[in-house]
Amino acid sequence: MNIEELLRETLSDMARQEEPPPPGRFLRAGTSRSPRWGLALAAAAVTVMVVATTLVVEGLSTRRAAPGGLTGQGTGEWLADTGQGRRPLTVQEGQRLSQILDQLSRVTGKPLKEFVRAAKDGDALGLPAYAKGAPEGFLFPSTYEVSPRSGPHELLAAMVARFNRAAEDTGLVEGARRMGRTPLEIVTVASIVQAESARERDMPKIARVIYNRLDATPRMRLQLDSTVMYGLGKYGARASDKDLTSRSRYNTYTHLGLPPGSIGSPGEDAIRAALHPATGPWLYFVTTDPRRAVTKFAASEREFFELVEEHRKNLRSR
Amino acid sequence: MDPGFETGFREFVIDRSGALFRTAYLLTGDRHAAEDLVQSALAKTAAKWSDLRDPEAIEGYVRRVMYYEQVSWWRRRSRVAEVSTGRLPDRIDEGHAEIVDLRLVMRTALARLTPRQRAMLVLRYFEDRSETEIAQLLGVRVGSVRSQIYRSLERLKQAAPELSTVRELR
Numbered sequence: 042m043n044i045e046e047l048l049r050e051t052l053s054d055m056a057r058q059e060e061p062p063p064p065g066r067f068l069r070a071g072t073s074r075s076p077r078w079g080l081a082l083a084a085a086a087v088t089v090m091v092v093a094t095t096l097v098v099e100g101l102s103t104r105r106a107a108p109g110g111l112t113g114q115g116t117g118e119w120l121a122d123t124g125q126g127r128r129p130l131t132v133q134e135g136q137r138l139s140q141i142l143d144q145l146s147r148v149t150g151k152p153l154k155e156f157v158r159a160a161k162d163g164d165a166l167g168l169p170a171y172a173k174g175a176p177e178g179f180l181f182p183s184t185y186e187v188s189p190r191s192g193p194h195e196l197l198a199a200m201v202a203r204f205n206r207a208a209e210d211t212g213l214v215e216g217a218r219r220m221g222r223t224p225l226e227i228v229t230v231a232s233i234v235q236a237e238s239a240r241e242r243d244m245p246k247i248a249r250v251i252y253n254r255l256d257a258t259p260r261m262r263l264q265l266d267s268t269v270m271y272g273l274g275k276y277g278a279r280a281s282d283k284d285l286t287s288r289s290r291y292n293t294y295t296h297l298g299l300p301p302g303s304i305g306s307p308g309e310d311a312i313r314a315a316l317h318p319a320t321g322p323w324l325y326f327v328t329t330d331p332r333r334a335v336t337k338f339a340a341s342e343r344e345f346f347e348l349v350e351e352h353r354k355n356l357r358s359r
Numbered sequence: 360m361d362p363g364f365e366t367g368f369r370e371f372v373i374d375r376s377g378a379l380f381r382t383a384y385l386l387t388g389d390r391h392a393a394e395d396l397v398q399s400a401l402a403k404t405a406a407k408w409s410d411l412r413d414p415e416a417i418e419g420y421v422r423r424v425m426y427y428e429q430v431s432w433w434r435r436r437s438r439v440a441e442v443s444t445g446r447l448p449d450r451i452d453e454g455h456a457e458i459v460d461l462r463l464v465m466r467t468a469l470a471r472l473t474p475r476q477r478a479m480l481v482l483r484y485f486e487d488r489s490e491t492e493i494a495q496l497l498g499v500r501v502g503s504v505r506s507q508i509y510r511s512l513e514r515l516k517q518a519a520p521e522l523s524t525v526r527e528l529r
Contacts, residue, residue, distance in 0.1 A: 044512055045484065051465040052385055052485040061380035062394060064373045067401055129463060133390065184463060239391070334391075 058131060060140065063276050132200065134182040134308035135235045137271065141180050141306070145196055148187055159193035166194065166201045169208070171224040178228045178303025179204045207309050216316040229299050231307035231315035236267035239334040243326075244314035246338055250323050255298065261324065263293035271304035330355045368405055371417055376401075379421060385481045386429045388470050400424040426482070426496050430475040468515045476511040483508055 130148050132141055142160060146153040159166070163174030172179050180200035187196065208214065208224075217224040230251050238244045254261040266280040272291025273284055285292070291300040307315070323338040327348035332355070339345040376397060383393035383400075400421045404411070411417045469477060475497070482488045482496065490508075494501040 044516055047461060047465060048480065048512070048515065049484045051462045051469070052481060054462055055466065056381040056385055056485065059381060059384045059390065059393075061377040064376045066394065067372050067376050067398055068369060331395075 054129075058129075058144075060144070066277050128187045129184055130187050131184045132180060132182045132306060134311065135232075135305045136180075136182065137305045138177040138180065139274070141200075145193070149189075149191070149196070151193065155193045156197070159197055162194065166198050167205065168201055169205065169224070171214075172228075173225065173302075175302055176201065178232050178306060180306050181207055182306050182308045207312060211309060211312050211316060213312065213316065220316070225302065226299055227315045228307065228312070229303050231311040232303035232305050233263075233265060233267060233300075234314050235307040235311040236271075236305055237265065237326075238311070238314075239328055239331075239336050241310050243336045244311055245317060245319035246321065246323060247326060247336075248314040248318035249321055250326055250338065252318055253322070253324050257324070260297055262295070262297055263299070265293050268293045268300045268304055272300070327352050368408060371414065372401065375418060375421075379418075379425070382422070382481065382485070383425055383429075385485055386425065386474070386478055388466075388477070396425055396428060397421075399428060423496060426478055427498070430478050430497055465515065472511055472514065476507055476514075479504055479508050480511055 128148055130144065132144075136144075138160065142153060142156040145151075145156050160176050163172065163176065166176060166179075168174065168176060168179055176197065180197065181203035183200075183203055185196070185199060185203075191199075213227060214224050217227045220227070222230075230248060233251060234244050234248050238247050251263065254263050266278065266284075268291045269280040269284050269287060269289070270277060272289030273280075273287055275284070285294045288295075290296060291304065293300060321338065322340040325339040325342075325345040325348070326336050327339070327345065329335050329337045329348055329351040331352075337348050337351070339348055379397050379400070380393055383396040384390065387393045387396060403424050404417060404421045407420060411420055469480070472480070478497065479493055482493045483490070488496070490501050490504045493504045497504070
């Protein structure tokens with residue numbers, strides 16, 4: 042095997058392992074909506090509206106299966122061995138449990154239901170007690186090597202074990218106690234920080250916004266689209282007005298406080314941000330310049346609307 | 360706007376955004392940057408919709424925009440820098456002798472190339488395009504494509520000395 046063959050295989054592995062977002066992500070527009078805070082990560086969602094203001098698409102991803110092309114067909118044969126039948130498997134920061142299980146099923150060629158069943162068996166996975174048996178948020182993002190002999194429990198347990206190591210490295214349990222929160226709350230905040238941050242360096246400030254909203258008097262709702270979308274099993278940066286009326290416990294526009302659990306797997310940076318939020322009075326954030334992933338923070342509603350205006354101007358000037 | 364536009368555009372995005380995203384991911388090495396690139400290319404394509412009649416012409420146009428944007432200087436400067444984690448894989452089956460995962464090494468090495476070099480490699484080794492086609496798509500001379508690809512392969516070899524062990528591992 043020479044470098045050209047290796048490069049071919051590497052590129053084709055990369056292309057196959059990276060799950061494309063649902064097509065609806067590229068079709069969202071929604072220009073008629075009132076401005077809301079929490080526009081971070083709207084970067085990808087807003088460009089089409091400049092040229093096609095009429096496109097508003099709901100639930101597109103369910104209309105048709107994922108596009109063909111390079112999609113693996115479930116047997117796992119498309120991932121060449123890395124030696125002795127091993128295959129690399131990367132869990133990305135922010136991936137949801139359901140996505141990870143899908144990916145595991147594809148890479149191993151084992152039926153999805155085996156992984157779904159294994160994921161329900163919280164004790165066997167070595168989850169910390171504070172996870173209350175739910176693995177969402179506790180399958181740590183990293184690259185794992187999968188051997189053909191690894192069973193569903195073993196694979197998930199390895200990801201949980203990696204989380205437990207990160208929890209130790211970051212001092213999660215002591216840190217939570219110091220902050221007067223439960224470790225599960227910290228992991229939940231970290232998962233939201235992960236979903237809402239366009240850049241790593243914004244994470245501590247976004248964590249601060251979440252805590253400031255939780256601690257505000259009178260109490261403020263979090264009003265984060267990422268949690269609403271999670272509750273609906275949908276993807277995309279912005280929830281539609283209809284999405285915002287959903288009755289899910291993850292709808293932070295209607296429910297006070299944090300959602301009942303994580304909305305994806307936070308990475309170590311997000312966990313650290315949740316444990317060590319920046320200091321500041323902010324209650325809002327807006328990605329003012331999606332092109333450069335610039336997120337700005339505001340402490341008052343008036344400042345917030347100024348940022349929304351800046352966001353609009355940046356879109357127009359593109 | 361063309362009344363058939365909305366349906367046609369939607370159908371195209373449903374059918375092809377997955378494949379376009381995968382190429383964009385190879386070009387950028389970053390999920391968010393890839394989405395951004397596809398989105399931006401689709402927006403430009405939507406604006407040109409009435410000139411593009413058949414699906415092949417549409418896809419060709421989107422892809423040209425993607426390649427061009429990825430290698431043009433103003434875009435490259437504004438793009439979020441690629442994060443190369445360099446972390447080692449967590450092994451699940453500890454019992455086996457340690458085997459270096461060459462593909463992970465390659466990914467890290469690819470991340471160190473310039474966007475232009477990387478785009479050329481993707482076009483050549485993922486999309487199987489000829490050097491002449493690549494030159495046309497990126498607006499450079501054929502000789503330049505040839506020498507850049509050669510240089511990139513050399514850099515990949517250097518960045519990953521493990522590559523010399525490929526034969527033994529296989």
